[in-house]
Amino acid sequence: MTTNAPAMGVATGSHDTVKKNYLEISKGFWSWAGTLDHKRIGIMYLIGVSLALLAGGVFAMLVRLHLWKSTGVLFDNATYNQIFTLHGVFMVFIFIIPAIPGSLGNMVLPLMLGAKDVALPRLNLLSFYLWLSGTCLALYAIVAGGFDTGWTFYAPYSIYTNQAVVSVGLGIFLLGFSSIFTGLNFIVTTHKLRAPGLTWFRMPLFVWAIYATAILQVLATPVLGITVLLVAFERLYHIGIFDPRLGGDPVLFEHFFWFYSHPAVYIMVLPAFGIISDLISVHSRKPLFGYKLIAFSSIAIAMISFLVWGHHMFTSGQSSYAMFAFSFLTFFVGIPTAIKEFSWVATVWKGSIALNSPMLYTLSFLIIFAIGGLTGVILGALNVDIHLHDTYFVVAHFHYVMMGSIALAFFAGVHHWWPKMFGVMYSEFYAKIACALIFVGFNATFIPQFIMGSRGMPRRYATYVPEFEGFHQASTIGALVIGTGVALMVGNLVLSIFTGKKAMQNEWGGVTLEWLSPTPPPLENFYEQPIVTTEVYDYTTLDLRTTQTPCS
Amino acid sequence: MSHDHGIVVPAPGAGFLPHTVAHHFDSPTQEFQSAKLGFWLFLATEILLFGGLFAAYFFFHQVYPETFRLGGQQLSWKLGALNTTVLLISSWTMAMGVRSAQTSQKRKLLIYCGLTLLGAAIFMVVKIIEYKAKFDHGFLPVFGGTDYDQATHQLSWFKDYHNVMVGVQNPSLFFSIYFTMTAIHGVHVLVGAGLIIWIMVGAAKGRFHANYFLPVDLVGLYWHLVDLIWIFLFPLLYLVP
Amino acid sequence: MSSHDSHDTHKAHGHDQQNHGPHHVTSSATFLKILIVLLILTAITVITSRFDFGSANLLIAMLIAAVKATLVISIFMHLRWDTPINKIAFLCSFLFLSLLFLFTLADQATRSMDGANERTRAPVDKEWQHPSTLEKPQ
Numbered sequence: 001m002t003t004n005a006p007a008m009g010v011a012t013g014s015h016d017t018v019k020k021n022y023l024e025i026s027k028g029f030w031s032w033a034g035t036l037d038h039k040r041i042g043i044m045y046l047i048g049v050s051l052a053l054l055a056g057g058v059f060a061m062l063v064r065l066h067l068w069k070s071t072g073v074l075f076d077n078a079t080y081n082q083i084f085t086l087h088g089v090f091m092v093f094i095f096i097i098p099a100i101p102g103s104l105g106n107m108v109l110p111l112m113l114g115a116k117d118v119a120l121p122r123l124n125l126l127s128f129y130l131w132l133s134g135t136c137l138a139l140y141a142i143v144a145g146g147f148d149t150g151w152t153f154y155a156p157y158s159i160y161t162n163q164a165v166v167s168v169g170l171g172i173f174l175l176g177f178s179s180i181f182t183g184l185n186f187i188v189t190t191h192k193l194r195a196p197g198l199t200w201f202r203m204p205l206f207v208w209a210i211y212a213t214a215i216l217q218v219l220a221t222p223v224l225g226i227t228v229l230l231v232a233f234e235r236l237y238h239i240g241i242f243d244p245r246l247g248g249d250p251v252l253f254e255h256f257f258w259f260y261s262h263p264a265v266y267i268m269v270l271p272a273f274g275i276i277s278d279l280i281s282v283h284s285r286k287p288l289f290g291y292k293l294i295a296f297s298s299i300a301i302a303m304i305s306f307l308v309w310g311h312h313m314f315t316s317g318q319s320s321y322a323m324f325a326f327s328f329l330t331f332f333v334g335i336p337t338a339i340k341e342f343s344w345v346a347t348v349w350k351g352s353i354a355l356n357s358p359m360l361y362t363l364s365f366l367i368i369f370a371i372g373g374l375t376g377v378i379l380g381a382l383n384v385d386i387h388l389h390d391t392y393f394v395v396a397h398f399h400y401v402m403m404g405s406i407a408l409a410f411f412a413g414v415h416h417w418w419p420k421m422f423g424v425m426y427s428e429f430y431a432k433i434a435c436a437l438i439f440v441g442f443n444a445t446f447i448p449q450f451i452m453g454s455r456g457m458p459r460r461y462a463t464y465v466p467e468f469e470g471f472h473q474a475s476t477i478g479a480l481v482i483g484t485g486v487a488l489m490v491g492n493l494v495l496s497i498f499t500g501k502k503a504m505q506n507e508w509g510g511v512t513l514e515w516l517s518p519t520p521p522p523l524e525n526f527y528e529q530p531i532v533t534t535e536v537y538d539y540t541t542l543d544l545r546t547t548q549t550p551c552s
Numbered sequence: 553m554s555h556d557h558g559i560v561v562p563a564p565g566a567g568f569l570p571h572t573v574a575h576h577f578d579s580p581t582q583e584f585q586s587a588k589l590g591f592w593l594f595l596a597t598e599i600l601l602f603g604g605l606f607a608a609y610f611f612f613h614q615v616y617p618e619t620f621r622l623g624g625q626q627l628s629w630k631l632g633a634l635n636t637t638v639l640l641i642s643s644w645t646m647a648m649g650v651r652s653a654q655t656s657q658k659r660k661l662l663i664y665c666g667l668t669l670l671g672a673a674i675f676m677v678v679k680i681i682e683y684k685a686k687f688d689h690g691f692l693p694v695f696g697g698t699d700y701d702q703a704t705h706q707l708s709w710f711k712d713y714h715n716v717m718v719g720v721q722n723p724s725l726f727f728s729i730y731f732t733m734t735a736i737h738g739v740h741v742l743v744g745a746g747l748i749i750w751i752m753v754g755a756a757k758g759r760f761h762a763n764y765f766l767p768v769d770l771v772g773l774y775w776h777l778v779d780l781i782w783i784f785l786f787p788l789l790y791l792v793p
Numbered sequence: 794m795s796s797h798d799s800h801d802t803h804k805a806h807g808h809d810q811q812n813h814g815p816h817h818v819t820s821s822a823t824f825l826k827i828l829i830v831l832l833i834l835t836a837i838t839v840i841t842s843r844f845d846f847g848s849a850n851l852l853i854a855m856l857i858a859a860v861k862a863t864l865v866i867s868i869f870m871h872l873r874w875d876t877p878i879n880k881i882a883f884l885c886s887f888l889f890l891s892l893l894f895l896f897t898l899a900d901q902a903t904r905s906m907d908g909a910n911e912r913t914r915a916p917v918d919k920e921w922q923h924p925s926t927l928e929k930p931q
Contacts, residue, residue: 115576116575116576117576119576119586119590120586120587120590121574121576123590180594180597184590184593184594184597185590187589187590187593187882188586188589188590188593189586191586191589191878192582192585192586192589193576193582193586218593218596218597219596219597219600219885219886219889220600220889221597222597222598222599222600222601222603222604223600223601223603223604223893225601226601226602226603226604226605227604229736230604230608230732233693233732237693237694237709237728238693238707238709239693239724239728239729239731239732240707240722240724240725240728241608241612241725241728241729241732246707246722246724246725246728247612247615247616247619247721247722247724247725248612248722248725249611249612249615249901251900252607252608252611252897255607255893255896255897255900256604256607256893256897259892259893259897306889306892307892307896309896310896310900317904318900318904319899319900319901319902319903319904319906320903321899321900321903321906322896322899322900322903325896325899326896524575524576585876588875588876588879589876589878589879589882592875592879592882592883593882593883595883595886596882596883596885596886597886599883599886599887599890600886600889600890600893603886603890603893603894604893606890606894607893607894607897607898610894610898611897611898611901613851614898614901614902615901629839629842633835633839636835637832637835640828640831640832640835641828643828643831643865643869644824644825644827644828644831644869646869647819647824647868647869648821648824651818651819651821651824654816654818655818772870773870776865776866776869776870779865779869780862780865780866783858783861783862783865784855784858784862786835786838786858787838787842787854787855787857787858788854791838791839791842791854792842792850792851792854
């Protein structure tokens, strides 16, 4: 892509204020708390979701440490239930779902589109505060007695349990609307604020992925909203819709819940696909193989995800015919997903591969996601799932997707756009060590869980038969390694803000629009409206000087 | 700050205020279309939010048809039809209100918005009358205790003083659904009424005219959605069962 | 329009500038006609509900409601004259809602066919205690 803009970083305006980037342009608490700038909101999200990740990570470590011995080490059974529920709720609703769209999406999407901001900046800020309020309600629920339903809130237990389900339910309602508004904003921005010349098939694949995610956020999340609202009514007024003792049907709850929560899996993973698509092209210095196929497969995954939710309910008592249909349809998800995986691998092939830390995370993703995806196909088979349902096999499968794939893609994206966001570079050496630790630790944690699960170790149990002790201990050691790696990664990144060397204008040699704005970007992103005249990922247009000029 | 303050859309005449386009838009059209698309998407989420309740309705209607038949007979279809008429007329006044804004007729805009507000008020009053009748029957989930009685396996809120729901399975379920659906719809009516008041304040100042009527248009859409949901609620709750 | 910088003056206005034409203003007569049709359809709904068509009751009522909804959406809400993307955005919600209905109701309707209901619905346990009556965990 080329633009009609003059050489990067050279402000055309004569005023000094024009040269100030978005971090410097105003100071003080309210200049952040009341900001409408998508970049600052993105940074606030980044801090928020990172804290949520750390909190969820602490809960995960507590769970792993508790399971060191078959009799349980740290907690009584009731507390253990609360701890794993907290881990699930924090990781799913407060970290993963908003993580990539909220932080990196906000930060990068308008830049990639050549827009001055997202289309609806006030809604964007509202969406952040809804996220914050929802998180506060979840935190309040911990103080108010905790909650032990698991992140799925299955009725009728969630109706009967004597815990703070209502406040966490309302918290999830708010988090849901935060997610809806983010998605809505991105759809409108993508439709209405694209730079001249930026046709749909010139958009970076990160934008395509965020767009597909946004469709899901807008169309699936309201059903979660009404579901948690009904659970709250159920607890407050005993309306009986999900309560079998009043003629209600808990399976209906599961239908509602998974109508959202299955697409939610793709709300989480599609942005990760987007990051990987972009990064793999930049760090292989090669146009993406199968650009259109990857773009369409994002949309296809979004559509198919609405047809398969019943595969979470194979042992719930739903009709056998429904199970058959859901199982059959589930396999179709494998097609667009495999298209992506193969296209990525084909992109790397014969590329000019630069093994930077974002690329290392990306390659880790490719390996881990292949395992996570294929075990998902195994679980989609009706008869196999009856055996594996609610075992550690399922736990390992979705951690391979959520933690190993999505969190790693998130880390990759943060490392990739870190110099863009802050204008500084972290230590590549420590970043690579952290990546290696996380990759090794991750596999050490979850491979034993696959084995345990296939042998019948049920999930969510506070104690277990002694035969599994060795596997659990291996898993716990692996978790400690992940913890070390994440701590090293966070320390390395945070330290770079204070001591890091200046980043280059275009640190990785990317050619999508976000690298054509000054680094870090000014308030309205571009000094001149960029006009796109070339195809996407065309590395012949790269101005190599910008990769060697330190940013202002 | 030296960035531009956005394009100014002029007022069409005396008594009207100009509108400044938000700084990140290039044209008033872009602003209008962005907000409009965003709002349609929001309305889509509203459809799916209510959709969950409708799914629950159809689900239990399929399981307990007799409960729904008998329960529906306890509702006053006359009051339901009255409220339907009121909402349809208010929907029409709202559409006319938007039209008045599009044609820069300030007085008419205020009158039509006032009429719509009146419709909302009548609707809520009728709703309260209906709820009162249900309360007298002992059908209202919010009152009379919300516990599940261990000894009798009975719900404490479901009293059925007049024994009209005898002989059907889980009679409380119909009223749970009726109240959940109408209460959430009622909240939307109140929110819509608040938004219309906000429009009237802006209209009195002359903010809305042929060159800029976006907020009126959006609030209008919201109000039509409230009507749209009621169009389905009325036959399902009052007539079909 | 104040404080224009130099770069603004020769800025390329490349964003979509189409649809600059006047917004569609529907005539009062059309609105009134639609209102009357809506009221008549409401009356028809009430009248048909007085007759029993058996299992078709629900279907008839929903069809009439759908016609009314179509009128409100297309005329009152101006969707008929709106941009294609707005049409798609809104109408998609009905498509996806129908998926929720389809699978949920299909599950319910076919559950009894394989005896799943009988197998999975446990008999009422008289000893069962509501957890809210149990002691709070420490």
